[in-house]
Amino acid sequence: MRLFGDGRAALAGDPVMAERLGWGVRKRSSGGAEIVLAPVDGDPRAEPWIARGRVAPGGGVAVLWEGGGKDWTYLRDAPGVPRYLRRMAEPARGRSFTVGISGLGRVGGLAASALAACAGSGIGTLLIHDCDGGNLERMVQELGSVARWRAGSRLPQVEAAGLGEMMRRCDAFLFAAASAVPPLGTEGEVRLTQFGPNRECLKGALEAANAEGFAGLFLMVSDPVEVLAQTAFHDSNAPEGAWLGTGLAPERVGGLALGVMWGRAMAAAEAAGQGERVARRGVPYGPHSTEVLVYDDPAGPDPALCEAMTRAARTGNYRVRDLGFLPYIGPALSSIVLTLPRLLAGREVLASSFVDGVYFGSPCRLRWGLGPTRRRLAPEVKRQVEELHLLLQDRMARLGLSWR
Ligand SMILES: NC(=O)c1ccc[n+]([C@@H]2O[C@H](COP(=O)([O-])OP(=O)(O)OC[C@H]3O[C@@H](n4cnc5c(N)ncnc54)[C@H](O)[C@@H]3O)[C@@H](O)[C@H]2O)c1
Structure with missing residues (x-):
């Protein structure tokens, strides 16, 4: 099989895509490619464009407990795939990532502050952005005055940047902006109501x-x-409603929010004297909403403890709101600061990734795209998680956000 491209990644037997990319036949002097990708036919609206161990759409959440091949593939007909193949062929980034955060309010501002004070996180540069120029300048001044006395490893370099510059330079871009966080005293739903404005x-x-x-x-x-x-x-x-397929690859989009749900659930496990065991075996699944599910042990759950942990995860934000404060400290620290460096380093984290056409929270790992890591699940856990996933597929379809 002929290989095309002289970079870290090469294509196997696809002269058409190679020509689009301007890649010639791989030279002997380039040595073996680290990643060899084969073209496959698939649906770019419903599955990752580039995958290791491809799972065809339609299998639901079974990917959370089964499957997992090793071969790299890409969807030959995904219009947006060339820019990602080019990126894959670039030399590995090493351990100095550029991260951008847009939206420097309570959540984004605290996350940026904590990351700016973290040495050894793997983040070399932190680009910050807010639509409020005064707030941005304040954060540039504040984070510019974070320093350590005669310490060896450097803290991240913090710079203000526009959105265009962020997109040119960032390995990871975090969107933490909001225009309508429901005020204290709001009854009921406080997340879904932000959809339109956000x-x-x-x-x-x-x-x-x-x-x-x-x-x-x-x-x-x-x-x-x-x-x-x-x-x-x-x-x-x-962008105009009809599928073009020239935008973001689904596996390169993710959600950072399950970390705080897990933090709230862990507090309940610790209160029940089960913290150590649950920290090793427990797992949350689903969205950052009152529908999240938490298990003390997905292979053999204790129903009463699962119920207490799930309730804590679902209601933790309301408990802080009832005290007269908007919750953001646990979220910024658990969902971002304690998650992002591990994620960038390729370690398992809690996040939402593209699972059979919709974003769904689970233990995840960044291989190239973000995707779930597998666990052994008891039959009743599989059933509950499947039901929740179907509910989210229906919701996304009703909102006109999927092509099912
Ligand atoms: N992922 C999680 O774990 C988690 C947890 C709690 C809250 N949240 C959510 O995070 C979001 C932010 O919450 P917050 O309390 O920090 O809000 P906030 O109101 O304190 O801050 C929002 C910031 O976004 C900025 N902004 C608004 N529009 C912008 C735009 N177009 N571009 C750039 N910046 C813009 C504002 O100037 C402000 O600084 C909310 O949607 C909130 O519900 C997420």
């Missing part, structure tokens, strides 16, 4: 990503997290 806020970032051919990770922090991650995939690929 979709508007997101437009500028998606336009910049498409204009710059962004091939980094696009990570959603703002609520409703999974719906907005779905929106990022949908709207970047169908």
